[in-house]
Structure formats: C-alpha cells, structure tokens
Amino acid sequence: MSAAIHRTGLEALHDGEGQPHVSRALDVERIRLDFPILSERIHGRKLVYLDNAATSQKPRAVIDAIVHYYEHDNANIHRGVHALSVRATEAHDAARETVRRFINAPSARQIVFVRGATEAINLVAQAYGSEHVGAGDEILITAMEHHSDIVPWQILCEQNGARLRVAPIDDSGELRLEEFEKLMGPRTRLVAVAHVSNALGTINPVRRIIEIAHRRSVPVLVDGAQAVPHLPVDVQALDCDFYAFSGHKVYGPTGSGVLYGKTGLLEAMPPYQGGGDMIRSVTFEKTTYNVPPYKFEAGTPDIAGAIGLGAALDYVMALGMDRVAAHGQDLLAYATERVSAIDGVRLIGTAPHRAGVLSFLVGDIHPHDLGTVLDQEGIAIRTGHHCAQPVMERYGVAATARASFAVYNTREEVDALVAGILKAREVLG
Amino acid sequence: MTELNELYQEVILEHSKAPRNFRRPATTNHTAEGYNPLCGDRYTVFLDLEGNAIRDIGFQGAGCAISKASASMMTQLVKGKTKAEAEKLFEGFHRMVTGEAGNGDELGKLAVFAGVRKFPARVKCATLAWHTLQSALDGKQEAVSTE
Structure with a gap:
C-alpha cells in the first residue's frame, strides 16, 4: 500500500493478493483527519458540518495543491x-x-x-x-x-x-x-x-x-x-x-x-x-x-x-466512488430513520432513490429558528428555500431544514442532529 | 440566561405563536410588502394613516419566530403613534439589534429583542417588519380599501 493512499484516509485498498476490497467501508475516522476545518469549535462545541450540499469542506490535499x-x-x-x-x-x-x-x-x-x-x-x-x-x-x-x-x-x-x-x-x-x-x-x-x-x-x-x-x-x-x-x-x-x-x-x-x-x-x-x-x-x-x-x-x-x-x-x-456512495447511502438511511422518528417531523422528499440530502420540517418550528438552535450546538445545516423555490411551492412550504452528508460525516453526527432537534423543540416549544 | 434563551424569550415565543394585529384592518390606505429572499419570510404591513398618525395597523404573512414576534410587537407599539415617533422607535430598535447602542432600556417592551445582537444572521429577521412599515409609511397613498 502506498503512503499516498494512507494519507487520503483510506483503509487498505488491496489485500495480500492485490485484489481490491471494493466492499470495505470508508475509514471515516481517518478521513476526518484529512479535513483541517473539522477540528474547529463552534460556540464552544465540536463542529458537526451537515451543510455539504451547499458546499463541502476541503481536504488537506486540496489546500496543499x-x-x-x-x-x-x-x-x-x-x-x-x-x-x-x-x-x-x-x-x-x-x-x-x-x-x-x-x-x-x-x-x-x-x-x-x-x-x-x-x-x-x-x-x-x-x-x-x-x-x-x-x-x-x-x-x-x-x-x-x-x-x-x-x-x-x-x-x-x-x-x-x-x-x-x-x-x-x-x-x-x-x-x-x-x-x-x-x-x-x-x-x-x-x-x-x-x-x-x-x-x-x-x-x-x-x-x-x-x-x-x-x-x-x-x-x-x-x-x-x-x-x-x-x-x-x-x-x-x-x-x-x-x-x-x-x-x-x-x-x-x-x-x-x-x-x-x-x-x-x-x-x-x-x-x-x-x-x-x-x-x-x-x-x-x-x-x-x-x-x-x-x-x-x-x-x-x-x-x-x-x-x-x-x-x-x-x-x-482514491477513496473509491463506490465506497463513497455506499457511505452516503448508509448515513442517509440512518438519518432518515432517526429524524423521521421524531414526533412532528415531516420529511420533504421521500423518493425511493435518494442521495446526500435530508429535507424536513419539525412541527410548527420555522427552519430558520431550528437552524439557529442547531448552530448553537455546533451543528451546521441549511435552512431556507435551497434556491429551489418552485419545489418549496410544490410542497406548500416557504422553507425547509436540510441536512446533507459527506465522506467525513458519521452516525454519531446524525445522533447529534437528532439531539439538537429535540433541544430546539424544547427551546422553541 | 444562555444566549439562546435570551434570543428566544418567552415573550417573543408567545407573540410568534399568537401574533397581535395579525389581520388586514377594515380600512387601509398604505400597504407594503416585505420579503427576505434569504429565508423566504414574507409579510404585508397594512396601515390606516390619518395625516401623520397611525390610526390602525395590521400585518399578515409567514416567517420565523423572530420576524413574526417582531412584527406583532411593532404593530402594538406604533398604533396610535405619529409617523415620526414610529420612525424614532425603528431607529432605536435598529441600533439595539445591530449592537450599536445599549440594552434598549429606552425602548420599553422592545428590549426583549436585545438578544438578537448576539446573532448577526438574525438581524434581518428582527427588522423585516420594521423595514416594511417604513416602506408603507413612505409609500404613496393607495386607494382606500374598506372591507
């Protein structure tokens, strides 16, 4: 295995025979080390960046290049x-x-x-x-x-x-x-x-x-x-x-x-x-x-x-787009299950084939207020019409909250999002 | 009190859930629409002006808790005031939420919005209704509408 592949946060690409292990999951903990911004603290909390559909963070390799x-x-x-x-x-x-x-x-x-x-x-x-x-x-x-x-x-x-x-x-x-x-x-x-x-x-x-x-x-x-x-x-x-x-x-x-x-x-x-x-x-x-x-x-x-x-x-x-896709699907499925289980949550977008994005509303809470509470917890999501006003109109809403995922996101971060939503319900009750 | 609780004070939440003057007054002669394209908040402010006096005011629309509570309290406070008095209130309110001036002690009930200054991204929410009011006050007189 080359050092370069190691640095990209990848698990072993090849086994002893040199055959690719396409099915192996991403080593997210190692990937996280490649993204300097993930060690930022926001309002004294660990950054949970879930606004990747707006823009993703940059790995050291990109900044260095x-x-x-x-x-x-x-x-x-x-x-x-x-x-x-x-x-x-x-x-x-x-x-x-x-x-x-x-x-x-x-x-x-x-x-x-x-x-x-x-x-x-x-x-x-x-x-x-x-x-x-x-x-x-x-x-x-x-x-x-x-x-x-x-x-x-x-x-x-x-x-x-x-x-x-x-x-x-x-x-x-x-x-x-x-x-x-x-x-x-x-x-x-x-x-x-x-x-x-x-x-x-x-x-x-x-x-x-x-x-x-x-x-x-x-x-x-x-x-x-x-x-x-x-x-x-x-x-x-x-x-x-x-x-x-x-x-x-x-x-x-x-x-x-x-x-x-x-x-x-x-x-x-x-x-x-x-x-x-x-x-x-x-x-x-x-x-x-x-x-x-x-x-x-x-x-x-x-x-x-x-x-x-x-x-x-x-x-x-180098990570492998198949594995990147699988990681995204896993996170989205987990987030869909956890967030939709919260009382009063309405998902906007429930098509059988989805990628990367979970759009939702929490009871009567305006997405902007939800976004402010989550931000205080260090959690970054997008709130608003997502530059897709006709979509908002189609669903009869002015805005949604949107969590979107990347290779460095984890199930623990989805758990943090869920905890943040529960806190928002408490604060804004 | 945490910054968050300071922002979402009980009074603000209460106004956002049960906004006052959330209606179109029976008689209106000035209206303006306010829109925040960033978040989609949209309000219409209706005025019944008699000379320089705000005889009645109402608003309709949708938006976040901060914008709606701000609109609600604004209508309560400027009703019966003159145009100049309303503008002076807006000026003081604006200075308070942008952190330019003190705690808003001189603003009476509006002081509950002092927490907004810790949340620069939310200043536009707090001031949307006020900007809309200003626009309605500046606007040309519409045909009087009586329902």
Whole structure:
C-alpha cells in the first residue's frame, strides 16, 4: 500500500493478493483527519458540518495543491516558454485529465473548465441555445430543478421567444416519467435535468430520460452538481450530451467547475465569451477561434482552482466512488430513520432513490429558528428555500431544514442532529 | 440566561405563536410588502394613516419566530403613534439589534429583542417588519380599501 493512499484516509485498498476490497467501508475516522476545518469549535462545541450540499469542506490535499501551485509553479498558462509557464500549463492539463477520468469522458478536450455548474448551464443555454432554440421551440426541465437550471433557460426563452416546459413530480419528489415523456414534443429542442435534486435528494433516472430524449434526437444536459459527490458518474454510460458540475461540492475549491460536452456539439457551438486563449488568430477583419475546450475558456482561467479540483477528484477516486456512495447511502438511511422518528417531523422528499440530502420540517418550528438552535450546538445545516423555490411551492412550504452528508460525516453526527432537534423543540416549544 | 434563551424569550415565543394585529384592518390606505429572499419570510404591513398618525395597523404573512414576534410587537407599539415617533422607535430598535447602542432600556417592551445582537444572521429577521412599515409609511397613498 502506498503512503499516498494512507494519507487520503483510506483503509487498505488491496489485500495480500492485490485484489481490491471494493466492499470495505470508508475509514471515516481517518478521513476526518484529512479535513483541517473539522477540528474547529463552534460556540464552544465540536463542529458537526451537515451543510455539504451547499458546499463541502476541503481536504488537506486540496489546500496543499493550491498552496504548492502558488508557492512553486505560478505563471500564466499556454503562453510563456519559461519553465514556470510550462509547469503551470502541465498542472492545469493534468487537472483536466483527472476530471476526464472522474466522469469517464472519452477525451480531455471535452472538459471545459468553468466557475461552477451555474456557469456551465449558462454556457450551454447561450452558446448552444442561441443557434438551436428559436421562436416557438421548447426546452423541457423538471419541477425539481435548482434555480441555476431554470433561470438560464428562462433568459434564453426570453431572448429567442422559446417556451419552458416543466415536467411534474409526485408527492414523494419523484419525476413523473410518463408526464415527462408526454411533454417531449416536436418542438422540444433540449432537455435539462438534475441528476440529483438539491432540495429533495431525489436521484433522477437520467439514463432513461436520455433514452427517451434521444429517441427524438433531443440532446440532454444533466446538472450533476449534487450527484458527483455521491455517485460514480460515467458520461459515456449515461450517453448525456452535456454534464455540468461544481468543484466546490465535491471537496474542490469554490469557483471551479466543469462542463462536459459531446465533441460534435462542442465543436459546432459558437464561443461563449470572447477574449484571450479562445482564439487561433485575431485581426480586425477576422478572428478564428480555438478548438474546444479552449474556445470556451476566454481569459486567464482559475488555474489554481482547476488544480485544486484535480486534487479533490484524485482524493475521492482514491477513496473509491463506490465506497463513497455506499457511505452516503448508509448515513442517509440512518438519518432518515432517526429524524423521521421524531414526533412532528415531516420529511420533504421521500423518493425511493435518494442521495446526500435530508429535507424536513419539525412541527410548527420555522427552519430558520431550528437552524439557529442547531448552530448553537455546533451543528451546521441549511435552512431556507435551497434556491429551489418552485419545489418549496410544490410542497406548500416557504422553507425547509436540510441536512446533507459527506465522506467525513458519521452516525454519531446524525445522533447529534437528532439531539439538537429535540433541544430546539424544547427551546422553541 | 444562555444566549439562546435570551434570543428566544418567552415573550417573543408567545407573540410568534399568537401574533397581535395579525389581520388586514377594515380600512387601509398604505400597504407594503416585505420579503427576505434569504429565508423566504414574507409579510404585508397594512396601515390606516390619518395625516401623520397611525390610526390602525395590521400585518399578515409567514416567517420565523423572530420576524413574526417582531412584527406583532411593532404593530402594538406604533398604533396610535405619529409617523415620526414610529420612525424614532425603528431607529432605536435598529441600533439595539445591530449592537450599536445599549440594552434598549429606552425602548420599553422592545428590549426583549436585545438578544438578537448576539446573532448577526438574525438581524434581518428582527427588522423585516420594521423595514416594511417604513416602506408603507413612505409609500404613496393607495386607494382606500374598506372591507
């Protein structure tokens, strides 16, 4: 076993025969040591961080990669002949290759670095949408989308006279697939769907959604922001046309993110922004554009952010995404059981297939008040509408409390959450 | 008293569960809507102004215990006051919950909200109704609505 694997908090990856023990659970106690922030004390209490769907904490490996870059390799990429520029370019390229491996994309040229899932979706809405979505055309999304997978399409619709169609969900928070299929019409030009809902935790059947859309030659964008921290993602197996995710929700730095696209689509799309690095040659008469992904990466990118993201994905891949997923499922099942057993708790989002997120209400207690009481106990959760106001409206609530999990969370922390909820009932009785 | 108990005082919890003036007055000529997009709290404040005097006030909407109790007590305190008196109260209240000024001793009943200053994330909850009141006071006169 290599020292590097040890440092990532992983239990033995291999037995004496060198065969992987895929079924073995994560060594969470060791993983916790990789995250410096977990030793913070909040209001004199041990931090219990359960707001991972908003942003995850960063392992030492990510922080070190960023510091190392600035201390040893910092220079602009794709420009200089000097040693530092070469090193920076190589590190940036290596990060792109790591992302490719993480989602099993055919080529690193299909990996566009962006600021986050939001920018990835805006990029597709503008660069793809401007040429393929016209007056009277339709874009189909679902009722569980995050605002970042609603508003970019509304902007496009406003610009081009297109129409946004919304496939409904049932009371459990599951997509009504037959209704979705009915809404696929002759004018549907694009489908955009969350892989995992940030407010409900629902895992959408994206493979089937993509099959349905492809039967009608409609491309599909998958918003994977909440999926990549919890599920192994293979864009080739999914056959999605675009896949968007944020780095900061999967242990990477804020401001890092990825758009994956099929080569033919990326090549045919016009640029998103103009500037340096996205061009082949510029004259005042005519500018020729660079090839993807550079065509979509105008200006000096967040080089350190991409390198940090690469380190984050290396980290979770070393843990093993199958085991990361299993750990998340175990915690979510345990939390669902413990929290729903509390008198007066109503779960929002009870679909059979969920990941990462437990949304709930406690009697008449407003989530904001609950969040304040939990914070005093050192427990961080999200309270509010989770940037998914249409979901809140669907359930007739203004806000929910949301606990969301990561590789470093434990069943003891779920117990602390339960104790905190009971305390809130006492204080706010 | 812990900071938490100081924030969620009995009076505040009681007002949040049974808010006063939680209605649209029979006659209103100024209304404003207040919304906190962060947490989704949303209130409408209705005024029946006669000149500069607040003859009646009511509110409706939904939000957390702090915002609702604050709205409830605000309506009790400004009813019958002039616009200038209400604004002076808001100013003192704002200074107290943001920790700029003392314990709010001069604010009478509103002093129960002094605990908010230990919770910066909740200042907006405590002041939402007051901002809405200010907006209603500043607003142009609406057609009088009589139910």
